[in-house]
Amino acid sequence: xxxxxxxxxxxxxxxxxxxxxxxxxxxxxxxxxxxxxxxxxxxxxxxxxxxxxxxxxxxxxxxxxxxxxxxxxxxxxxxxxxxxxxxxxxxxxxxxxxxxxxxxxxxxxxxxxxxxxxxxxxxxxxxxxxxxxxxxxxxxxxxxxxxxxxxxxxxxxxx
Amino acid sequence: xxxxxxxxxxxxxxxxxxxxxxxxxxxxxxxxxxxxxxxxxxxxxxxxxxxxxxxxxxxxxxxxxxxxxxxxxxxxxxxxxxxxxxxxxxxxxxxxxxxxxxxxxxxxxxxxxxxxxxxxxxxxxxxxxxxxxxxxxxxxxxxxxxxxxxxxxxxxxxxxxxxxxxxxxxxxxxxxxxxxxxxxxxxxxxxxxxxxxxxxxxxxxxxxxxxxxxxxxxxxxxxxxxxxxxxxxxxxxxxxxxxxxxxxxxxxxxxxxxxxxxxxxxxxxxxxxxxxxxxxxxxxxxxxxxxxxxxxxxxxxxxxxxxxxxxxxxxxxxxxxxxxxxxxxxxxxxxxxxxxxxxxxxxxxxxxxxxxxxxxxxxxxxxxxxxxxxxxxxxxxxxxxxxxxxxxxxxxxxxx
Numbered sequence: 053x054x055x056x057x058x059x060x061x062x063x064x065x066x067x068x069x070x071x072x073x074x075x076x077x078x079x080x081x082x083x084x085x086x087x088x089x090x091x092x093x094x095x096x097x098x099x100x101x102x103x104x105x106x107x108x109x110x111x112x113x114x115x116x117x118x119x120x121x122x123x124x125x126x127x128x129x130x131x132x133x134x135x136x137x138x139x140x141x142x143x144x145x146x147x148x149x150x151x152x153x154x155x156x157x158x159x160x161x162x163x164x165x166x167x168x169x170x171x172x173x174x175x176x177x178x179x180x181x182x183x184x185x186x187x188x189x190x191x192x193x194x195x196x197x198x199x200x201x202x203x204x205x206x207x208x209x210x211x
Numbered sequence: 212x213x214x215x216x217x218x219x220x221x222x223x224x225x226x227x228x229x230x231x232x233x234x235x236x237x238x239x240x241x242x243x244x245x246x247x248x249x250x251x252x253x254x255x256x257x258x259x260x261x262x263x264x265x266x267x268x269x270x271x272x273x274x275x276x277x278x279x280x281x282x283x284x285x286x287x288x289x290x291x292x293x294x295x296x297x298x299x300x301x302x303x304x305x306x307x308x309x310x311x312x313x314x315x316x317x318x319x320x321x322x323x324x325x326x327x328x329x330x331x332x333x334x335x336x337x338x339x340x341x342x343x344x345x346x347x348x349x350x351x352x353x354x355x356x357x358x359x360x361x362x363x364x365x366x367x368x369x370x371x372x373x374x375x376x377x378x379x380x381x382x383x384x385x386x387x388x389x390x391x392x393x394x395x396x397x398x399x400x401x402x403x404x405x406x407x408x409x410x411x412x413x414x415x416x417x418x419x420x421x422x423x424x425x426x427x428x429x430x431x432x433x434x435x436x437x438x439x440x441x442x443x444x445x446x447x448x449x450x451x452x453x454x455x456x457x458x459x460x461x462x463x464x465x466x467x468x469x470x471x472x473x474x475x476x477x478x479x480x481x482x483x484x485x486x487x488x489x490x491x492x493x494x495x496x497x498x499x500x501x502x503x504x505x506x507x508x509x510x511x512x513x514x515x516x517x518x519x520x521x522x523x524x525x526x527x528x529x530x531x532x533x534x535x536x537x538x539x540x541x542x543x544x545x546x547x548x549x550x551x552x553x554x555x556x557x558x559x560x561x562x563x564x565x566x567x568x569x570x571x572x573x574x575x576x577x578x579x580x581x582x583x584x585x586x587x588x589x590x591x592x593x594x595x596x597x598x599x600x601x602x603x604x605x606x607x608x609x610x611x
Binding site: 072095096123157158 | 304
């Protein structure tokens with residue numbers, strides 16, 4: 053009797069399972085063929101903190117106050133303040149380095165910035181075979197910001 | 212800091228001689244004796260085996276195909292979490308704790324944030340408390356859905372995995388819309404949440420919940436859980452008694468499968484779980500089928516909790532005003548939350564400076580792995596996979 057019950061259960065579960073998978077035959081596929089077909093990123097996705105450029109002047113918003121450097125938990129941001137010929141401190145960064153291999157994309161630097169100089173980009177294809185290539189200087193960070201911005205405009209997002 | 216003479220925090224000192232487990236630890240004997248008689252054999256399962264969910268090495272002593280003893284070898288994913296945070300300021304610990312249990316990252320963030328807020332005396336706004344409950348439960352649903360898919364893979368059923376990832380993709384897109392990331396969210400802050408969620412997002416979430424409850428769950432049950440092959444593979448495998456489960460520190464679905472209704476959301480309410488109605492599903496036999504069923508029923512209970520949160524969600528800010536340099540009063544606090552796998556605990560000692568003196572992480576996977584010899588001995592090797600898979604092993608939080 054127990055054997056008959058097991059045979060019945062087996063037949064029933066085969067029928068139930070196959071009827072569920074058969075239904076999928078009549079639905080549209082949900083697969084996305086990634087490298088050929090790129091789904092747009094969700095609004096507000098974070099991939100790397102980048103430096104914003106003032107559109108009017110073409111200069112960085114950053115005044116090198118160092119608040120993001122101090123707020124960064126894994127210390128992946130390094131800022132060097134610019135000095136003029138007399139050695140007085142200027143309000144722009146001489147160097148701004150971001151080590152993406154240490155960055156954990158936590159957004160704490162963006163929240164710490166009082167001058168709206170940092171933003172989270174949503175460019176994800178930043179892989180590299182060399183760890184050294186993941187250390188970005190200020191020109192590269194501004195370039196990534198421009199790419200991210202143009203992608204967002206193409207995506208129909210109002211800035 | 213230590214009255215008993217035993218240091219709670221390890222300072223730099225002479226390096227301990229590393230004890231690398233060898234096959235001798237499991238009592239190795241040559242495979243076949245000189246006169247051809249059968250002897251015990253020791254084999255390695257992992258660390259690069261797909262059924263071990265990450266990098267877990269199991270040193271298995273077998274007699275034929277029957278398991279005599281199992282020694283789990285952990286530590287391949289060690290990240291030095293507890294020592295690193297001793298030189299970090301408090302706000303950075305919350306996003307870093309995501310890396311422990313990377314399948315349910317919000318749970319870790321909530322556990323750490325609760326401990327820091329308690330020590331620093333920060334009031335969290337009510338909307339943030341409700342949203343933390345909402346996100347914890349959404350994480351529990353997504354984590355259990357992933358468990359369902361991978362447990363089917365462990366037992367040789369590939370199709371349920373594809374169905375599980377259909378919902379998981381939807382759920383992770385929802386998380387990305389709200390938090391900006393798919394797995395490591397960095398969403399909680401000391402004092403609340405990073406950003407608020409929109410009303411459209413809440414409407415999307417309600418659709419997702421309807422889909423999970425009315426479409427996905429019946430399919431899950433029909434494809435795998437009620438399937439006769441699955442029942443034959445799991446019923447009676449890895450049996451655990453209530454005394455054993457308590458003695459070895461089991462928590463979560465593994466403990467509830469034995470019939471003990473212990474759930475921190477009910478027994479020691481944190482956040483605002485005491486305002487919501489839900490049941491604690493329990494099993495009867497303590498085998499791996501029961502712990503699977505407990506998880507499946509917990510998905511429906513989580514759906515129920517989120518629906519109540521959506522009804523009672525108050526308006527207001529989501530982040531309290533917190534000083535950027537945070538230095539909580541000296542003292543210690545143990546905060547514990549019910550993660551998808553069991554009790555996630557954070558023991559935090561502050562000495563009044565801007566950095567924690569010591570942080571101890573209690574990971575449920577670490578406690579459950581010690582049960583492996585108990586639950587798997589006497590069974591077949593295929594049952595060992597069923598037992599290890601039933602803990603929903605996340606090596607990131609075990610090795611931390």
